[in-house]
Amino acid sequence: MTGPKIELHVHLEGTIRPATLLEIARRNGEALPADTVEGLQAVYEFTNFAHFIEVWILTTNALRTHDDFRQVVLDYAREAGRHGAVYLEGIFSPIERTWRGVGWDEIFGGYCHGAREARERLGMEVRLTPDITRDAPLEDAMTAVQYAAKYRDHGIVGIGLGGEESKYPPEPFAPAFRAAKDAGLASVPHAGEVMGPPSIRGALDALQADRIRHGIRAEEDPGLLREIAARGIVLDVCPISNLRTGVVRSLQEHPLPRLVAAGARCSISTDDPEMFDTDLTREYVAATSFGLSPRLFYEAGVAGALCDEPTRERLRQIGEGYDWSAVES
Numbered sequence: 001m002t003g004p005k006i007e008l009h010v011h012l013e014g015t016i017r018p019a020t021l022l023e024i025a026r027r028n029g030e031a032l033p034a035d036t037v038e039g040l041q042a043v044y045e046f047t048n049f050a051h052f053i054e055v056w057i058l059t060t061n062a063l064r065t066h067d068d069f070r071q072v073v074l075d076y077a078r079e080a081g082r083h084g085a086v087y088l089e090g091i092f093s094p095i096e097r098t099w100r101g102v103g104w105d106e107i108f109g110g111y112c113h114g115a116r117e118a119r120e121r122l123g124m125e126v127r128l129t130p131d132i133t134r135d136a137p138l139e140d141a142m143t144a145v146q147y148a149a150k151y152r153d154h155g156i157v158g159i160g161l162g163g164e165e166s167k168y169p170p171e172p173f174a175p176a177f178r179a180a181k182d183a184g185l186a187s188v189p190h191a192g193e194v195m196g197p198p199s200i201r202g203a204l205d206a207l208q209a210d211r212i213r214h215g216i217r218a219e220e221d222p223g224l225l226r227e228i229a230a231r232g233i234v235l236d237v238c239p240i241s242n243l244r245t246g247v248v249r250s251l252q253e254h255p256l257p258r259l260v261a262a263g264a265r266c267s268i269s270t271d272d273p274e275m276f277d278t279d280l281t282r283e284y285v286a287a288t289s290f291g292l293s294p295r296l297f298y299e300a301g302v303a304g305a306l307c308d309e310p311t312r313e314r315l316r317q318i319g320e321g322y323d324w325s326a327v328e329s
Helices: 018-028 037-044 049-061 066-082 094-099 104-122 138-150 171-182 197-205 216-220 222-231 239-244 256-261 280-288 294-304 309-321
Strands: 005-011 085-091 125-128 131-133 158-162 211-214 234-237 265-268
Touching: 005 066, 005 211, 005 234, 005 265, 005 280, 005 294, 018 037, 018 066, 037 049, 066 085, 066 104, 066 125, 085 104, 085 158, 085 309, 094 104, 094 131, 094 138, 104 125, 104 138, 131 138, 138 158, 138 171, 158 171, 197 211, 197 216, 197 222, 211 216, 216 222, 216 234, 216 256, 234 256, 234 294, 239 280, 256 265, 265 280, 265 294, 280 294, 294 309
Parallel strands: 005 085, 085 125, 131 158, 211 234, 234 265
Antiparallel strands: none
8 A cells, every 4th residue: 555654653673574583693693493584484473472472582582782773673664664654663672681681772772873874874764662561670660761761862752561461550660651751751551452441541540641552442441432532642553463463353343443433543553563474554454444544544643653843744744745545545
């Protein structure tokens, strides 16, 4: 599907192609379960969420150096650009890497270098929103916020919360998100994917969420959904990811059209494209299969982007200058 796109929810670790993983692992001396691209492609094939976590661990454990993190950003910026992306917000999970001995500055510096290079070499605007890992102690969460604030002038714009939503509610991380807000960073936690409305309510109230990653189960609480719509809170919706993980049983049952009908602003993203065998074009095809206009998703992306106002205005002008009738037909 042609047309400009904005992606607000993509885990950079989940964008690494098998060939790139092989290259990175070899230079870092990291053992993998296969030593060919074809072998790794077979390992990547999604079966269930437990397998997804296994692939996530083997992929992320290979990342060790500034250049690894820089390459991941640049590679995905190039890939997303092929699908029409004009703006990206990339997620990365630094805490788990520090547990394996990688330095905080190595991680943040590498990702921020990649974002700068994407803009300079590809003309792609990239902002970064590191995730706090839900099973991390609050001390590590506070350290992640400290480094996010340190790199705020280098592309870091917000703090997220990721991991196993069913085991770790948002409320214990409230102090970290208060610190992030005090540092001028936005709050963009995952909520309402595996768990229902109470998870979203906790993200909104305890974490002062500016945007909700996923949030699709808001439809189960009409009052909550009305509040989200009235406040203009953008939901980052990833249709094929939801299908792969079993959050929805079929694409036809996806709540996206009902969320839009209720007035919720929904952007469209890939989540973990290599691990879920998807891309930005396929996500937009899935989202527009309900008869919804891609312009709705682009405009939601403009509204939800955590960028400076001059950048937002440029994005708005791109949308206004595009002939949407060509893709809507």
